[in-house]
Amino acid sequence: MAKQLVFGHQNPDTDAIAAAIAYAYLEKQKGYDTEAVALGEPNDETQYALNYFHHAAPRVVKTVANEVSEVMLVDHNEPQQSAPDIAKVTVTHVIDHHRIHDFNTAQPLYYHAEPVGCVSTIIYGEYQMAEVAIPKDIAGLMASAIISDTLLLKSPTTTDKDREALAALAKEAGIDPDKYGLTMLKAGTNIADKPAADLVDEDAKSFTMNGQSIRIAQVNVVDLADVHDRIAEFKDAMGQEAKAKGYDLFVALVTNILDSNTEGIVVGTDTAKAIFAKAFNTTLSNDTAQLPGVVSRKKQVVPPLTEAFGK
Amino acid sequence: MAKQLVFGHQNPDTDAIAAAIAYAYLEKQKGYDTEAVALGEPNDETQYALNYFHHAAPRVVKTVANEVSEVMLVDHNEPQQSAPDIAKVTVTHVIDHHRIHDFNTAQPLYYHAEPVGCVSTIIYGEYQMAEVAIPKDIAGLMASAIISDTLLLKSPTTTDKDREALAALAKEAGIDPDKYGLTMLKAGTNIADKPAADLVDEDAKSFTMNGQSIRIAQVNVVDLADVHDRIAEFKDAMGQEAKAKGYDLFVALVTNILDSNTEGIVVGTDTAKAIFAKAFNTTLSNDTAQLPGVVSRKKQVVPPLTEAFGK
Numbered sequence: 303m304a305k306q307l308v309f310g311h312q313n314p315d316t317d318a319i320a321a322a323i324a325y326a327y328l329e330k331q332k333g334y335d336t337e338a339v340a341l342g343e344p345n346d347e348t349q350y351a352l353n354y355f356h357h358a359a360p361r362v363v364k365t366v367a368n369e370v371s372e373v374m375l376v377d378h379n380e381p382q383q384s385a386p387d388i389a390k391v392t393v394t395h396v397i398d399h400h401r402i403h404d405f406n407t408a409q410p411l412y413y414h415a416e417p418v419g420c421v422s423t424i425i426y427g428e429y430q431m432a433e434v435a436i437p438k439d440i441a442g443l444m445a446s447a448i449i450s451d452t453l454l455l456k457s458p459t460t461t462d463k464d465r466e467a468l469a470a471l472a473k474e475a476g477i478d479p480d481k482y483g484l485t486m487l488k489a490g491t492n493i494a495d496k497p498a499a500d501l502v503d504e505d506a507k508s509f510t511m512n513g514q515s516i517r518i519a520q521v522n523v524v525d526l527a528d529v530h531d532r533i534a535e536f537k538d539a540m541g542q543e544a545k546a547k548g549y550d551l552f553v554a555l556v557t558n559i560l561d562s563n564t565e566g567i568v569v570g571t572d573t574a575k576a577i578f579a580k581a582f583n584t585t586l587s588n589d590t591a592q593l594p595g596v597v598s599r600k601k602q603v604v605p606p607l608t609e610a611f612g613k
Numbered sequence: 614m615a616k617q618l619v620f621g622h623q624n625p626d627t628d629a630i631a632a633a634i635a636y637a638y639l640e641k642q643k644g645y646d647t648e649a650v651a652l653g654e655p656n657d658e659t660q661y662a663l664n665y666f667h668h669a670a671p672r673v674v675k676t677v678a679n680e681v682s683e684v685m686l687v688d689h690n691e692p693q694q695s696a697p698d699i700a701k702v703t704v705t706h707v708i709d710h711h712r713i714h715d716f717n718t719a720q721p722l723y724y725h726a727e728p729v730g731c732v733s734t735i736i737y738g739e740y741q742m743a744e745v746a747i748p749k750d751i752a753g754l755m756a757s758a759i760i761s762d763t764l765l766l767k768s769p770t771t772t773d774k775d776r777e778a779l780a781a782l783a784k785e786a787g788i789d790p791d792k793y794g795l796t797m798l799k800a801g802t803n804i805a806d807k808p809a810a811d812l813v814d815e816d817a818k819s820f821t822m823n824g825q826s827i828r829i830a831q832v833n834v835v836d837l838a839d840v841h842d843r844i845a846e847f848k849d850a851m852g853q854e855a856k857a858k859g860y861d862l863f864v865a866l867v868t869n870i871l872d873s874n875t876e877g878i879v880v881g882t883d884t885a886k887a888i889f890a891k892a893f894n895t896t897l898s899n900d901t902a903q904l905p906g907v908v909s910r911k912k913q914v915v916p917p918l919t920e921a922f923g924k
Binding site: 413 | 713716719722
């Protein structure tokens with residue numbers, strides 16, 4: 303059987319990395335010749351989890367068609383979030399928890415998506431169905447992914463399945479999810495040493511809304527004051543990036559993981575900024591919006607913004 | 614919970630009808646308010662199965678948005694094979710075994726596809742996961758669907774999962790799959806009394822290949838001679854339909870279910886017909902191609918044709 307690469311989206315977060323590792327391992331037990339890879343380096347939070355569970359980071363690849371003809375995708379399906387040469391290979395498996403968009407295949411495939419908080423929750427179910435035991439380190443990474451995607455089960459994307467999977471995986475991995483989880487989340491919030499340009503690129507995704515090009519980044523902190531002192535630097539970095547890439551709107555969601563409050567730094571055309579303010583029924587002060595209780599880009603930001611931009 | 618309709622593709626075959634009934638029942642046990650409906654009347658084969666297991670045919674609907682705001686799809690995902698107003702409703706669940714094409718959602722959803730011979734095989738797995746007992750009549754319809762889609766496990770689309778599901782479902786339904794299956798398949802081959810225009814519409818699906826509009830129909834017979842005497846009538850009916858609907862290519866696959874051989878009747882532009890001949894490395898004689906061993910539209914016809922039309 304020809305080798306297949308298994309990978310998550312660009313700018314990988316903990317779920318994208320953990321899901322690739324966990325799914326590659328599972329499919330290998332089923333007889334596939336799989337290798338987990340990543341479309342970017344692990345972020346600080348993910349690196350903390352990899353170190354904690356003594357698991358190597360997946361090899362980083364820039365393209366995939368030069369190595370294989372078939373791939374498996376986790377945590378994404380939209381081509382613009384995938385490998386740049388994804389159109390040159392055949393996708394045989396997808397495990398995801400996002401909307402399906404611009405994803406077309408020539409052949410039937412295995413596709414398992416559920417509207418849950420984390421892909422690792424779905425992969426936990428796949429292990430159960432296949433009756434394959436989850437190695438302790440992989441269980442730890444999957445638990446880390448659920449903690450990351452749901453901000454310790456506090457995000458509105460959280461479902462009972464996520465809660466059940468995290469409890470089972472944490473037990474398997476031998477961790478206290480609350481204690482380990484907060485330490486891991488905090489490991490991803492050290493923004494002091496990084497330039498704003500890096501911070502707003504690390505966990506950023508692109509969307510098209512009614513023909514407008516929208517970029518939405520997420521930055522986790524434990525103290526919003528760390529960002530308040532650097533608003534000008536953030537706006538400058540985002541403005542340059544928006545100009546270079548042609549974004550009509552660039553939003554950085556800065557979330558305090560301790561109290562689940564978010565401030566949005568908003569850069570773009572006056573029209574796009576006004577649409578953003580209207581979408582969240584708020585006003586911008588120094589291009590910054592208060593978004594109390596907003597922690598999920600997928601569930602709390604993309605839908606109202608899509609609605610506000612119109613169809 | 615608001616009511617949801619569950620349905621298969623237009624021109625429903627036995628799998629489209631059985632899967633809608635089986636999945637609607639399963640999701641109802643999970644707490645959803647579901648009703649199985651169909652986008653057309655059952656064909657002769659399906660009606661035989663419904664009569665045999667004393668199950669009513671699903672209500673036929675022309676549109677869905679006038680009744681519900683959310684739906685579940687079985688045995689298809691492509692919008693042009695679905696309800697004409699599918700864009701006006703939200704798809705929350707899909708169970709399918711086809712390629713994914715032109716299927717876009719605004720929200721995450723439940724999507725379970727596998728490259729197996731029959732959707733009822735996947736739904737059999739869904740019952741097992743949910744630990745829900747399958748009623749005897751529904752087991753019989755699901756077994757009928759597997760027999761129909763795999764031509765009694767002889768199609769190259771057949772997988773071990775289909776074989777296992779059919780064995781278990783046939784036992785549950787109290788039938789001998791070979792004996793019952795051949796009688797059921799034969800019930801769908803009575804073409805003598807039907808006009809060609811009806812026969813090439815009964816199990817027909819539309820595809821877009823590189824911007825070209827393609828229609829592919831399947832007709833099962835027990836003797837290819839039944840069709841040989843009527844080639845002119847078939848070509849005339851297909852030509853009129855192609856002209857009315859703007860098909861660049863209209864192919865009728867006539868399959869002898871006893872020996873799994875197929876003849877393709879091919880109508881369309883000269884260019885499209887030449888592409889068809891090239892795709893199957895064959896020549897057309899009186900617009901008819903010999904396709905020995907070809908029984909699966911999905912696995913043996915759509916992929917080479919898509920490849921031949923180019924991307």
